[in-house]
Amino acid sequence: xxxxxxxxxxxxxxxxxxxxxxxxxxxxxxxxxxxxxxxxxxxxxxxxxxxxxxxxxxxxxxxxxxxxxxxxxxxxxxxxxxxxxxxxxxxxxxxxxxxxxxxxxxxxxxxxxxxxxxxxxxxxxxxxxxxxxxxxxxxxxxxxxxxxxxxxxxxxxxxxxxxxxxxxxxxxxxxxxxxxxxxxxxxxxxxxxxxxxxxxxxxxxxxxxxxxxxxxxxxxxxxxxxxxxxxxxxxxxxxxxxxxxxxxxxxxxxxxxxxxxxxxxxxxxxxxxxxxxxxxxxxxxxxxxxxxxxxxxxxxxxxxxxxxxxxxxxxxxxxxxxxxxxxxxxxxxxxxxxxxxxxxxxxxxxxxxxxxxxxxxxxxxxxxxxxxxxxxxxxxxxxxxxxxxxxxxxxxxxxxxxxxx
Amino acid sequence: xxxxxxxxxxxxxxxxxxxxxxxxxxxxxxxxxxxxxxxxxxxxxxxxxxxxxxxxxxxxxxxxxxxxxxxxxxxxxxxxxxxxxxxxxxxxxxxx
Numbered sequence: 001x002x003x004x005x006x007x008x009x010x011x012x013x014x015x016x017x018x019x020x021x022x023x024x025x026x027x028x029x030x031x032x033x034x035x036x037x038x039x040x041x042x043x044x045x046x047x048x049x050x051x052x053x054x055x056x057x058x059x060x061x062x063x064x065x066x067x068x069x070x071x072x073x074x075x076x077x078x079x080x081x082x083x084x085x086x087x088x089x090x091x092x093x094x095x096x097x098x099x100x101x102x103x104x105x106x107x108x109x110x111x112x113x114x115x116x117x118x119x120x121x122x123x124x125x126x127x128x129x130x131x132x133x134x135x136x137x138x139x140x141x142x143x144x145x146x147x148x149x150x151x152x153x154x155x156x157x158x159x160x161x162x163x164x165x166x167x168x169x170x171x172x173x174x175x176x177x178x179x180x181x182x183x184x185x186x187x188x189x190x191x192x193x194x195x196x197x198x199x200x201x202x203x204x205x206x207x208x209x210x211x212x213x214x215x216x217x218x219x220x221x222x223x224x225x226x227x228x229x230x231x232x233x234x235x236x237x238x239x240x241x242x243x244x245x246x247x248x249x250x251x252x253x254x255x256x257x258x259x260x261x262x263x264x265x266x267x268x269x270x271x272x273x274x275x276x277x278x279x280x281x282x283x284x285x286x287x288x289x290x291x292x293x294x295x296x297x298x299x300x301x302x303x304x305x306x307x308x309x310x311x312x313x314x315x316x317x318x319x320x321x322x323x324x325x326x327x328x329x330x331x332x333x334x335x336x337x338x339x340x341x342x343x344x345x346x347x348x349x350x351x352x353x354x355x356x357x358x359x360x361x362x363x364x365x366x367x368x369x370x371x372x373x374x375x376x377x378x379x380x381x382x383x384x385x386x387x388x389x390x391x392x393x394x395x396x397x398x399x400x401x402x403x404x405x
Numbered sequence: 406x407x408x409x410x411x412x413x414x415x416x417x418x419x420x421x422x423x424x425x426x427x428x429x430x431x432x433x434x435x436x437x438x439x440x441x442x443x444x445x446x447x448x449x450x451x452x453x454x455x456x457x458x459x460x461x462x463x464x465x466x467x468x469x470x471x472x473x474x475x476x477x478x479x480x481x482x483x484x485x486x487x488x489x490x491x492x493x494x495x496x497x498x499x500x501x
Contacts, residue, residue, distance in 0.1 A: 062429035063449060066457070125464050128427075129457035 003172045004401065006247045007086025007235030008342045009078035011187060013049035013228050013329045017081060021339070022346050025354045026374050030328045032211040032226050037191045045205040047214050048191050049228025049330030067130035068143065069108025071229070075140040075187035076147055078233040082183060083148070086235035087247055090148035098181040099152030100144045101171045102233075103163030104137040105333035106198065109190035111135050116194075144183060144233075152179045157334075160388025161296065162258065164231070164337030165396045169256040171236040180241045185338035187231035199227055202389055204300050212358055215331075217297035217324050218304050218369055220362045225299045228326075231335020232342045239402075250345035254381070254399040255283025261391030272393040273310040276383065279395035280314075285381060287314050290397070292353050292370075292377070294340040294384040297324035297331075307385065308365035318368040320383075321375060325354040337386035341398060344382035348400045353377050415466065415488040417441055420481055423461045428454035441482040448481075462488055468495055 008018045013031035015021035024031075032049050040046040056065060056073040064076070079100075083090055090098065112135035118126040133139055138156040145154050153174040157166040164186045171184035190199070199205055206224035208214040215226040242249055257278030259271035280287055293315075296307055311322060325343055326336055347353055353375045361369045380400045387393050421436045430436050431449025440448060445455055459470050468491040478484040 061432045062425070063431050064429065066427060066429050067453075125460060129453050129460060132453065 001176050002239035002402070003175045003253045004237055004239045004242050005234050005250045005253065005341070005345060005398075006237050006242050007082040007084070007088065008250065008345065009080070009082030009085065009233045010339060010342050011051060011054070011074045011078045011230045011232070012339060013051050013230060016051065016054060018085065018342060018346075022343070025325045025328060025343060026352065028328065028355050028357045028372065030211060030357055032214060032328075032330055035191060038193050040196070043196055043200065044207045045196070045200060046209055047206065047211055047226045049226060049332070050191060051189070051230055064143070066128070067134055069111035069134050069139070069189075071108055071187050071189040072134070072140050072143050074189060074230065075102065075233065076143055078187060078231070079144045079148065079183055082233040082235050086237070087245070088181065088235060090150060093150070093181060095149065095151040097152060097179065098150045098183070099174060099179055100141045100150050100154045101157070101167050101174065101182055101184045102140045102144070103157040103159070103167040103186035103334035104140060105158070105160055105163065105188045106190050106195060107137045108135040108139060109195035109198070110192040113192050113194035140187060150183070152182070159392040159394075160390065161331065161333055161336055162386045162388035162392035162394040163334040165256065165384060165386045165394035166258060167334075168234065168236065168253060168338065168341065168396065169258070169394070172253045172256065175236060175238045180238055182236045183233055184236050185231060185233040186334035187233070188333040188335045189229035191227065191229055204298070204389070206299070215299055215327055216359050217295065217299040217327065217356070218308060218361055218365050218367070219359045220364075222299040222301055222304055226330035228330030228332045229335070230329065230332050230339070232338035234338060234341060249401040251348050251401050252399040253396065255279040255281070255285065255397035256395065257282055258392070258394045261393065270306045270310070270393070272307060272385070272387065273313050275393040275395040276310060276314050276385070279383065279397050283381070283397040283399065285397065287319075290315070290320055290381050290383050291379045292344070292347060292382045293320055293322045294344055294382065295322050295324045296385045296387045297326055297356075298387065303387070305364065307387070308367050312366045317366045320368065321353055321370050321377065322367045323353055323370040324356040324359075327357040327359065337384055337394070340384045340386070341396065344384055344398050347379045347382060348398070351376060351378055353379065415462070415485055415492060417481060417485060420485055423458055423465070424450070427457040427461045442480050444479050445481070446479070466492060468492060
C-alpha cells in the first residue's frame with residue numbers, strides 16, 4: 001500500500017506557514033540571532049533561531065492557553081494548517097479513522113520551568129494543575145488529538161532529532177494497518193533557561209556570537225550547532241483514501257530505516273550508512289535513483305565526517321546533491337526532520353534544491369554540497385537524514401506522486 | 406505568606422475572573438451570561454480545570470476546600486455557596 005502526504009503545516013524561525021518558510025528557504029534568509037526570550041549573557045551559547053511573530057491567542061481559544069507550553073501551541077496551529085492544506089475537516093472523519101503520532105525532544109520545558117519556579121519560590125499550592133501533563137513528551141499528540149477528535153492510533157517517539165523521521169515512519173505503519181489518516185511530525189521549542197542548560201550538556205552548542213559564523217556544517221570552522229524552535233506537521237494518508245477524495249498529493253513516504261550506532265569504544269563503524277542503504281532498499285530504489293540528500297548537518301567535526309563518509313560510501317564521490325537548509329533556522333531537534341520532509345516535497349513540486357547557507361565546504365568532505373544559492377534540478381526521489389544524540393540514525397526516502405492516467 | 410483578600414463574600418464575578426485566569430473560556434461560552442446554574446461540564450471545564458480553579462480560590466482566600474464537597478459542587482452557584490460557607494466558618498473561628 002502506498003502511503004502519501006497530502007497536507008503540510010510548517011512553523012519555522014524563517015517563516016510561519018509552508019509558503020513563507022519555503023520562499024525564505026529558497027532565498028537563503030537566515031533567522032539566527034541573539035536569544036531574546038531570556039537574557040543569554042550568562043551562558044556560553046547566546047544564539048538561537050527564534051520564531052518571532054507567533055501569537056497563540058490569535059489562533060487558539062483561551063481555554064487552551066493556560067494549559068499549553070509554547071511548543072504545543074505552535075504544534076496545534078501547525079496541525080490546523082496541515083489539515084486545511086490537505087482539504088480535510090477532521091470533524092468529518094470517523095472517530096477511529098485518524099490518529100496523531102508526533103516526536104518530542106524535551107517536552108514542554110518552558111511550562112515546566114515556570115511551574116518549578118512557582119514551587120520553589122511560593123510553594124506547592126501555586127503549581128498549575130496543568131503541570132500534570134503540559135510538560136510531557138506526549139502532550140502535543142494528546143492536545144492535537146483532543147482538539148481535532150482523533151481517536152485512532154496515537155503515540156510519541158522520543159529519539160532526539162531522529163524522532164522526527166521515526167514518528168512519520170510509525171504513521172506509515174499505522175496507515176498500512178488500516179488507519180486512513182495520521183497527522184504526524186514534531187514541533188520542539190525550549191529556548192528558556194532550563195531548556196538551554198539541558199541543551200548545553202550535549203557539548204554540541206555553538207559558542208560563536210556572529211550569526212553568520214555560528215552554524216557551519218561541513219565547514220572547516222564547524223563548531224557546533226545553533227538551537228532553533230519550530231517544526232512541521234504532515235497529513236499522512238493512505239493513497240487510495242487520498243485519491244478517492246480527490247486530494248492533492250505531495251508525494252509518497254517510500255522508504256525508511258533506523259539504526260543505532262555501536263558503543264563508541266567498540267571499534268565497530270557507525271551505522272548511518274546502513275540506515276541509508278536500508279531506506280533506499282525499502283523504497284525499492286537504487287542509490288542512483290536518489291536526486292538529493294537533506295543532511296542531518298550536525299556541524300560537529302566528527303559527526304560531519306561520519307555523515308559525509310556515509311553519503312560518499314553509498315553514492316560515490318560527489319555522487320548526489322547534498323543540502324542542509326536548516327542552516328537558516330538552527331537545529332530544531334525533533335522538529336527538524338519533518339521540516340526537511342516538507343522541504344523535500346516542495347523540492348519535488350518546484351524542481352529546485354534549497355541551499356545550505358554560510359558553509360564553505362571543507363576539502364575533507366567529498367560531497368556535492370548545494371551552497372549559497374538554490375539549484376534547479378528535477379527531483380523525483382529525496383533522502384532525508386536525521387541523527388539523535390545517543391546513536392540514533394534514521395533515513396527516509398520520499399518519492400514524487402505517481403501520475404495515474 | 407498566603408495573601409488573604411479581605412472580603413465578606415465570594416461572588417460570581419470573582420469566580421468568573423478566577424476561571425478565566427486559571428483555565429480560560431471555552432469557545433461559544435459567555436461567562437458573563439446567566440451561568441450560575443449551568444453545570445461546569447457544560448461550560449467546558451473538566452476536573453483538571455476545576456482543580457486549578459479551587460487551588461486559586463484556596464490561595465487567594467486563605468481557605469481549604471474539602472475534596473468531596475468540591476466534586477459535589479457541579480455548578481457555579483454550588484461552588485460559590487461552598488466557598489462562602491468556608492469563609493464564614495473561618496471568620497467565625499477568627500472571632501473566637
